[in-house]
Amino acid sequence: MKRAAAPSSASDPxxxxxxxxxxxxxxxxxxxxxxxxxxxxxxxxLALLLLAxxxxxxxxxxxxxxxGLRAESAGECAFVSGxxxxxxxxxxxxxxxVSAGNVQSxxxxxxxxxxxxWAGAQxxxxxxxxxxxxxxxxxxxxxxxxxxxxxxxAGVRASGRVPGTSLPLLRPLxxxxxxxxxxxxxxxxxxxxDDPSNRDPRFDRVRLRAALAGADWxxxxxxxxxxxxxxxxxxxxxxxxxxxxxxxxxxxxxxxxVYRPQAPRAIALxxxxxxxxxxxxxxxxGSAVARVFDSLVAGQPASIxxxxxxxxxxxxxxxxxxxxxx
Numbered sequence: 001m002k003r004a005a006a007p008s009s010a011s012d013p014x015x016x017x018x019x020x021x022x023x024x025x026x027x028x029x030x031x032x033x034x035x036x037x038x039x040x041x042x043x044x045x046l047a048l049l050l051l052a053x054x055x056x057x058x059x060x061x062x063x064x065x066x067x068g069l070r071a072e073s074a075g076e077c078a079f080v081s082g083x084x085x086x087x088x089x090x091x092x093x094x095x096x097x098v099s100a101g102n103v104q105s106x107x108x109x110x111x112x113x114x115x116x117x118w119a120g121a122q123x124x125x126x127x128x129x130x131x132x133x134x135x136x137x138x139x140x141x142x143x144x145x146x147x148x149x150x151x152x153x154a155g156v157r158a159s160g161r162v163p164g165t166s167l168p169l170l171r172p173l174x175x176x177x178x179x180x181x182x183x184x185x186x187x188x189x190x191x192x193x194d195d196p197s198n199r200d201p202r203f204d205r206v207r208l209r210a211a212l213a214g215a216d217w218x219x220x221x222x223x224x225x226x227x228x229x230x231x232x233x234x235x236x237x238x239x240x241x242x243x244x245x246x247x248x249x250x251x252x253x254x255x256x257x258v259y260r261p262q263a264p265r266a267i268a269l270x271x272x273x274x275x276x277x278x279x280x281x282x283x284x285x286g287s288a289v290a291r292v293f294d295s296l297v298a299g300q301p302a303s304i305x306x307x308x309x310x311x312x313x314x315x316x317x318x319x320x321x322x323x324x325x326x
Contacts, residue, residue, distance in 0.1 A: 007054045007187070007188075014051065015051065018052070019055040019056070021173075021175065022052075022172045025158055025159045026159070033126070034122075034123070035059060035061075035125065036060070036061050036122065036127040037060055037061070037063070037128050038062075038063060038065070038115055038127060038129045038130070039062045039063070039064055039080050039084075039130075040065070041076045041077075041079050041080045041192060042193050043178075043182045043185045043192040044130035044131075044178065044181050045129075046185045046192050047173070047181035047184040048172075048173060049062055049083070050184055050185065050188055051184060052128070053089055061089065061090040061091070061092075061124060062084050062089050062090070063093070063114075063115060064080045064091070064092075064093050064094070065094045065096055065111045065114055066094065067098050067110065068097065069098060069107065076193045078093075092118055094114040094115065096113075096114045097110065098110050104203070115162065116165045119162075120167070125168070126167065126170050127162060127168070127170070128171065129169070130171075130181070131174060132173045132176045132178055132181060133175060133224035134178040134212070134220055134224075135156070136155045136174055137218075137224050137227075138209055139155040139227070140224075140226065140227045141208050141212070142204055142208055143155070149266075150230055151237075153227065154227055154231035154234045155230070158170070158172075158174050158228070158231075174224065175221075175224065177221065237266060237267060237270065240267050241263075241267050241270040241271055244267050248260045248261060248271070248315075255279075255319065257275055257279065258315045258316065258317050258318075259275060259317075261315070261316070276289070276305060279307055280305040284304055284305060288304050292304050292309055296311050296316050299311050306320060306321055307319065
């Protein structure tokens, strides 16, 4: 395969932009550790590969996840492997099995689990994905359309953890537009993988993408910036929630917890969600948490999952519901 031409650090200001953005997300380790890249073969992830290779040569590795959902997937993994070989970047193909149900959700869970296992086996310090500003705008609109709260409207974070692990997950391209990334790939003389699911109108994201393309009055970059501001607000609410928990939640009898709310509703809802997750083992739906809150404020008991919550003079008591008699 023809060797891919990465951007040149001597002439391309995009490299400085990428390196500076990555350093903001990963200040302690970006100068020394090896970064894992999730590369599907699409234009966004190929741009991530080219930029990272040029900005930090010898300190990246790439992986492509084969979900086994399309006949072309094995060939696409081989395509990425060839691009990486031309760049001298270590590459792995990770084969996963996607569980039945919501295909996109299950594929995402399987993908992140495989990437975490790969990163651990390779001793990688973090994993980066190629989410960008257009993705963020689409996510914001989709969640607005579903009535999401602050946490949902914040979209994807620039940095976080791979789900279920302590492995850092970085998204250094959130302030880049899709067209900018496509230009990086085109400039290297590479034709990216074309995933037909990106044009399938059965998926909400595809319909949103088409709507955005036809609404030139919408400012995608500004929408992505709004999502970033919402992420900061979400972090502030998390901070306040931790303080409310420390000051207002106490252990009760028989494994129960007593919560004396002092904070505004938005924070109290998060405390209740934490209580339910701790006692019941599963994160509750936001609508169910809101229903419990409204019942308790009205002085009425409420149930959620396997729990019962009761108002009392000392606060709201959350405990496992009594076992029902046969």
